[in-house]
Amino acid sequence: MEPVAAGDAKARAVIKVDGAEVESDLVIGADGIRSALRQAMHPQHPGLRGTGSVSWRCVVPADGLTLVAAETWGSGLRLSILPMPGGKVHFSALAKLGGRRTSEDGPGPLFGRWHDPIPQLLERSTREHMFFDRIEELVRPIDSFYDNRVVLVGDAAHPMTPNVGSANLALEDAVELAYAVAQAQSWSELQAGLATYDQSRRPRTSRLSTMSRWMGRFAELSSPIAVAARNSGIWLGGFLPEAVSRRSMDAMVQWSPPAIG
Secondary structure (H helix, E strand, O other): OOOOOOOOOOOOEEEOOOOEEEEEEOOOEEEOOOHHHHHOOOOOOOEEEEEEEEEEEEEEEEOOOOOOOEEEEOEEEEEEEEEOOEEEEEEEEEEEEEEOOOOOOOHHHOOOOOOOEEEEEEEOOOOOHHEEEEEEOOOOOOOOHHHHHHHOOOOHHOOOOOOOOOOHHHHOOOOOHHHHOOOOHHHHHHHHHHHHHEEEHHHHHHHHHHHHHHHHHHHOOHHHHHHHHHHHHHHHOOOOOOHHHHHHHHHHHHHOOOOOO
16 A cells, blocks of 8 residues: 555545555545554654563454453563453563563463463464564654544554554544544535544553553563562552552543433
8 A cells, every 4th residue: 555645625545555545535544553654644753662561462263261351470571461352362472671581482381381371372373373473553643633634543543552452442443533523514624523532542642651651561571570569569559449440541441422312
């Protein structure tokens, strides 16, 4: 795919795919973390940076296993378990590189001796079904999610570390964008709708990107003293009233869709 011509008040946007040109009143860029549309819209932006962490993700059969959704933290290591419908379970293993030997060979050497059911999950995984990624994020948030008739959503707009449910943010983007432009009948109405979307989404995603970065650093602490202090703090936090504990999650979960009607 080649970068899109963003259009303007008099011309529709034009996107080229496999040599063919397609015109549209609005192009929605959902082309992921390495978005060509984001690069075309913000050519001077420094782009992505590595965080020093990697992840392995896989979906395996859950037969015979007793599972709950959970995440286990170690020293520069963490692994999350998410049971799925249909007798499947998803696991995600993350490792801070440092001097640790990691590769696409798999997470077994790092997590294979952890508590049950982690060894069983790893045994059921296969290399051809394993997704390996080096965790990256934007160096800094982009200045705008739209340009004329082109707008970005999801990882194309705000790639971040996977610590605050960033996939859910893409769903929020979709809902708010649809609401903002659904009634647009003119250029001015389209621009007003895109501005509303931009002004709503950029502050929230920027805030959560920062939160996700710091949550990742906290979870992936590796020095013995730092890990001991972290674990003690989490243990003590278990004695806090539920309302206090839940308040720390408000920034992530307190979102409501636009009122319709």
